[in-house]
Structures are given as structure tokens and as C-alpha cells.
Amino acid sequence: GQQASPFVLRARRALDKGGLPWHLRYLGQPEIGDKSRHALVRNCVDIATSDNLTDFLVEMGFRMDHEFVAKGHVFRKGIMKIVVYKIFRILMPGNTDSIEPLSLSYLVELNVVAPAGQDVVSDDMRNFAEQLKPLVHLEKIDPKRLM
Amino acid sequence: VAQVPVAEGKSVQQTVELLTRKLELLGADKQGAFCVDCETYHTAAATMGAQGQTGKLMYVMHNSEYPLSCFALFENGPCLIADANFDILMVKLKGFFQNAKANKIESRGTRYQYCDFLVKVGTVTMGPSARGIAVEVEYCPCVIANDCWNLLMEFMQSFMGSHTPGIPSVFGTKHDSIYSPADTMVQYMELFNKIRKQQQVPVAGIR
Numbered sequence: 159g160q161q162a163s164p165f166v167l168r169a170r171r172a173l174d175k176g177g178l179p180w181h182l183r184y185l186g187q188p189e190i191g192d193k194s195r196h197a198l199v200r201n202c203v204d205i206a207t208s209d210n211l212t213d214f215l216v217e218m219g220f221r222m223d224h225e226f227v228a229k230g231h232v233f234r235k236g237i238m239k240i241v242v243y244k245i246f247r248i249l250m251p252g253n254t255d256s257i258e259p260l261s262l263s264y265l266v267e268l269n270v271v272a273p274a275g276q277d278v279v280s281d282d283m284r285n286f287a288e289q290l291k292p293l294v295h296l297e298k299i300d301p302k303r304l305m
Numbered sequence: 306v307a308q309v310p311v312a313e314g315k316s317v318q319q320t321v322e323l324l325t326r327k328l329e330l331l332g333a334d335k336q337g338a339f340c341v342d343c344e345t346y347h348t349a350a351a352t353m354g355a356q357g358q359t360g361k362l363m364y365v366m367h368n369s370e371y372p373l374s375c376f377a378l379f380e381n382g383p384c385l386i387a388d389a390n391f392d393i394l395m396v397k398l399k400g401f402f403q404n405a406k407a408n409k410i411e412s413r414g415t416r417y418q419y420c421d422f423l424v425k426v427g428t429v430t431m432g433p434s435a436r437g438i439a440v441e442v443e444y445c446p447c448v449i450a451n452d453c454w455n456l457l458m459e460f461m462q463s464f465m466g467s468h469t470p471g472i473p474s475v476f477g478t479k480h481d482s483i484y485s486p487a488d489t490m491v492q493y494m495e496l497f498n499k500i501r502k503q504q505q506v507p508v509a510g511i512r
Contacts, residue, residue: 165398203390207385207387210383213383217383
């Protein structure tokens with residue numbers, strides 16, 4: 159039968175450094191009571207894996223929805239991670255050497271991985287986001303709007 | 306990894322004792338305990354849909370030798386090595402993959418070191434019942450199976466005698482490739498599957 163919403167997993171690997179494990183991430187639905195928080199909060203499971211991850215996911219019954227290359231810079235402030243990157247479209251599936259930028263703009267993303275229940279972290283994020291104005295306006299994203 | 310049959314007229318435990326005594330006489334040192342376990346997941350009926358796919362079996366295994374890792378594999382398919390969070394992911398995926406809890410099987414026993422060899426003699430159990438014996442032998446300095454198979458075989462004969470196995474099929478096609486822990490897990494999966502299919506050792510006094 160049809161599932162209400164598909165189960166999404168994200169597989170990621172470093173292109174600039176060889177020999178590192180692949181990274182698999184599960185992100186759950188936004189938590190209830192999320193509207194009052196300044197940042198989007200979701201359950202997160204991170205798993206390091208061997209490099210046959212994509213073959214294995216296909217064997218499990220997953221199919222690739224989309225892929226892209228991200229290039230940019232990572233900054234840290236305590237447990238906050240700020241990533242400034244450009245997204246590149248992959249012209250031939252699986253070939254990361256042939257890519258073109260999706261846009262000339264950079265995307266700025268602020269995220270934190272924290273133990274469950276530490277909601278106060280979203281206040282720290284909002285305070286940091288304020289400091290980046292007017293250069294960057296960081297907004298809480300609504301994942302449903304993007305699907 | 307090889308299965309050793311239960312000795313004639315003896316129990317699983319007695320046969321394990323015979324093996325471990327031979328190892329100790331050779332001069333092997335006891336070095337703690339070990340455990341290798343295997344859980345079976347099958348694709349939930351709801352996800353088969355109209356595609357008419359036959360359900361797949363996925364095995365999720367753990368090995369005390371690699372305590373921070375989890376091994377996920379399909380028979381004749383890829384073996385994924387992941388960190389322990391993979392078990393948490395399987396809980397999230399329970400709508401798609403169901404854990405056949407009754408199928409959980411494990412090999413548990415003592416670890417022995419003899420010079421450069423590591424030997425594990427395990428009692429294989431499924432639930433409360435002992436179903437067989439699994440012996441794992443590793444020659445630690447070597448990473449290419451073909452280069453040390455003869456040496457491994459000679460060592461195994463010294464305590465397994467006629468129960469010494471032939472070269473495992475996992476090394477069959479890739480003679481010179483570098484050993485990976487996944488190669489050990491595939492052998493355990495095959496051994497566990499074989500034991501599951503075997504008749505349970507009949508218990509005396511069945512009415």
C-alpha cells in the first residue's frame with residue numbers, strides 16, 4: 159500500500175578528503191510544539207558507514223531521489239555549525255567531476271546537533287542569527303513547503 | 306569460521322570442552338569472552354506493493370571484536386559496515402523492516418590466543434537451545450587470505466583434526482584481495498543459516 163510520506167535518508171561523503179566513512183542521516187518530522195521555537199527541531203540519527211552505502215540502500219529498497227555537490231566553508235561557534243556553500247547540479251548521475259552551479263548565490267545554513275530536550279539551543283541560534291543581519295537573514299525553514 | 310559437529314554421544318557443551326582442552330594443551334592462552342550475534346529482518350508486507358517483489362531478508366550482526374560497529378548484510382549481496390547507531394535506524398524503519406525476533410542466533414564462548422593465531426570456540430544458540438558449535442580461527446599478521454590459507458589449515462588440523470574446513474567461499478573469487486571484517490561476518494551468516502536449517506538435536510524422553 160501507499161505510505162503517507164516516504165521515508166527519507168540522506169547519504170553524504172567528503173569529496174575533498176579520501177578514505178573517510180560515508181555519513182548516513184535520518185531526520186524525523188518536525189517536533190510538536192515546534193511553532194513557538196526559533197529554529198526547526200527534528201529527531202536526528204547519524205551513522206558512519208563503509209563506502210558501499212548507496213549499493214546497500216538500493217538493496218534495502220531505497221531509490222535515489224536526488225543528488226548534488228556542495229562546496230564551501232564550515233564555521234563553528236561552540237556546538238553551532240554555520241555552513242556557507244554553493245550547490246552544484248550533477249550533470250551525469252554518479253559523476254561528481256561534471257558539475258555546474260545551481261545559482262551564483264551561496265546558501266548559509268546554521269544548524270546544531272544536540273541531545274534531545276535541549277530546546278534552549280534554539281535561543282542561542284536566534285541570537286547568533288541576529289548578529290548576521292543585515293548581511294544574511296536567517297529564517298526558520300518549513301520543510302513541508304519544500305517537499 | 307567453521308562448524309564443528311557435536312561429538313558422538315556427547316552434548317554441545319562437552320564437545321566445546323574437548324576443543325578448548327585441546328587448545329589449552331597446545332599452549333593457547335584464554336583471553337576473555339566473545340560474542341557474535343545475528344538478527345533477521347524481513348521486508349514488511351505493506352511495503353511490497355504492486356511490484357510483486359519477493360520479501361528480502363536482511364541480517365544485522367554484531368561482533369564483540371568490533372564493539373562500536375554494526376554489520377548489515379543480504380545473502381549474496383553487499384555487507385555494510387556501520388557504527389552502532391545503525392541499530393537505532395532499524396527501530397525508525399520498523400514500518401518497513403520487521404525484526405523476526407525468534408530467529409535471533411548467536412555464537413558465544415572463549416577467546417584464545419596462540420602465538421599469532423586468535424581462536425574463538427563458540428556455542429551457537431537460538432533462544433534457549435544450543436544448536437551447534439562455531440570455531441573461528443584468525444591468523445592476525447596476514448591480510449591476504451590466499452597467502453596464509455595453508456598455514457591456517459595446518460594450525461586448524463592440530464586441534465580440529467578431520468573437522469578442518471576447506472577454503473571458505475567468501476575467499477573463492479577474490480584470491481588476492483585484502484581481508485575485511487565483513488568477510489568474517491559473511492561466514493558467520495552462512496554458518497548460522499546452515500544451523501537454522503539443521504534439525505534440532507533430538508532431546509531424549511520425547512513422548
